[in-house]
Structures are given as C-alpha cells and as structure tokens.
Amino acid sequence: MSDDDILEEAREAFQLAADAEAENRREAQDDLRFARLGEQWPERVRRERDLEGRPCLTINRLPAFIRQVVNDARLEELTATQHREIDNRPPPEVVATLRTTAARMEEVRRILGDRVISVSSGYRCPELNRAVGGARTSAHLTGHAVDFNCYGFGAPVDVCRAVAGSSLAFDQLIEEGSWVHLSFDPRLRRQVMTKAPGGRYELGLRL
Ligand SMILES: [Zn+2]
Numbered sequence: 361m362s363d364d365d366i367l368e369e370a371r372e373a374f375q376l377a378a379d380a381e382a383e384n385r386r387e388a389q390d391d392l393r394f395a396r397l398g399e400q401w402p403e404r405v406r407r408e409r410d411l412e413g414r415p416c417l418t419i420n421r422l423p424a425f426i427r428q429v430v431n432d433a434r435l436e437e438l439t440a441t442q443h444r445e446i447d448n449r450p451p452p453e454v455v456a457t458l459r460t461t462a463a464r465m466e467e468v469r470r471i472l473g474d475r476v477i478s479v480s481s482g483y484r485c486p487e488l489n490r491a492v493g494g495a496r497t498s499a500h501l502t503g504h505a506v507d508f509n510c511y512g513f514g515a516p517v518d519v520c521r522a523v524a525g526s527s528l529a530f531d532q533l534i535e536e537g538s539w540v541h542l543s544f545d546p547r548l549r550r551q552v553m554t555k556a557p558g559g560r561y562e563l564g565l566r567l
Contacts, residue, residue: 395422434462438482438506446488450503454483457503464528464544465506471526472519475512480539482506499531499543507539516540517554520565524552535565 393399398420401409406416438458441448450458461482469477484492484500499505510519520535523542531545535554553561 395420395426431459431462434465435459437479438462438465438503440479441481441484441488443488443491446485446491448483448485448488450483450485454503458483461503461506461544464530465508467528468523468542469510471522471528472510472513475510478509478511480507480509499545502545504531504545505541505543507536507541509539517565520552524565534561 398418400418400420401416409416435455435458438461439448439450465477465479469475481492481500482505483503484494484498486501489498489501494500500507509516513519513522516535516537516539519540520533523530523533523540529544529548529550530542531547531549532541532543532551532553534541534552537555551563552565553563554566556562
C-alpha cells in the first residue's frame, strides 16, 4: 500500500467519524452556549428587542448547578485507582479536604487554558499508598495531593512552568518525569522541584 493510499484511507475514516459525531457536537455546542455563555434568548426575539432598543437580560442560574455535578465528578476522579482490590473510599475528614483540592484543581484548569486535566492519582488510603510505593508522609494520604497531566497544554515541565508562574497557592509542585505532582498541604510553601535521574529531587525546574 502506498503512502497516498494510506493517507486516503485515513481521510475517509476521519470523515466517517466526523460525520457520525457532527450532530452530537452541534448539540454540545448549543448546550455550552446556553448554559455557560448564557446565550438564552432565542435569536429572533433577541434581534427584535435589539432593534427596539430593549435590553435582553439573562440571569444564568445554570453554572451553580453544573458546578455541583462537576465537583462530584471531580471527587470520583480524586479517589479512583486501578487497584480494584483496594477499598480506597476516603473517611469523612478526607472528603472535606478533597472538596478543597478539587476546587483548587479547577483553578489549575483555568491556569492551563480550561483544558482537560487527566488525574492519575489523588487520595490514597494507607494500603494503596503502600501498593504504589508512595512516601510514608505522602500528601496523597491526606487528600492534599494530585498527580496529573494536561496533555492538551504540553509536557509536565510546561505545566509546571505555568503553575509556578501563576499566583496559585500550593505547597509542592514536582515535575516527576511523566506526570506532575501538586500538593495543597496547608504549609503552602510553594516549593518547586524536579525528579532527577536516579530518583533524587532537586529544587527548581529543568530548562
Ligand atoms: Zn504524587
């Protein structure tokens, strides 16, 4: 098969997928305009009122409800683990911390241009922390730490640079190589570190 044939086949497959997704995407964009951007007046009515010089007032009550649902989803994300055999449900005091951590991760998402954040590890019960070889004093044990990537933004070092350069309050920000570790331990020391070859932690970020 020649390169052209492969490209042609790929283009056809892409078009097929795009067509199949088109309606779903259009509806999602409609929802976003309505719920997030508050464009809640029907186009025709809005135009008439514009002509007559009457205002179109929108009191958008949806974001508050959406935030409730999204926050619950974030809590799920912060306790998920591939170690299915371990019961990683957090105790009540950790749930409270996780709510704060989730809210702060929303700030991180904004810093990263509202892109999708992929969490690989949040809260770890002692058993899970042992299973993944976490430090004994890990901030993951208290629900203060999150390991994540933001693939749409860039490599972990790019993410670290953006977070370090923002005004976000954090305790430790570590470029771990293939992910970012960010902790909101109340000490909030704003320590920035890089995991060097050999596993040592060095202050600062690589260039
Ligand atoms: Zn971590």
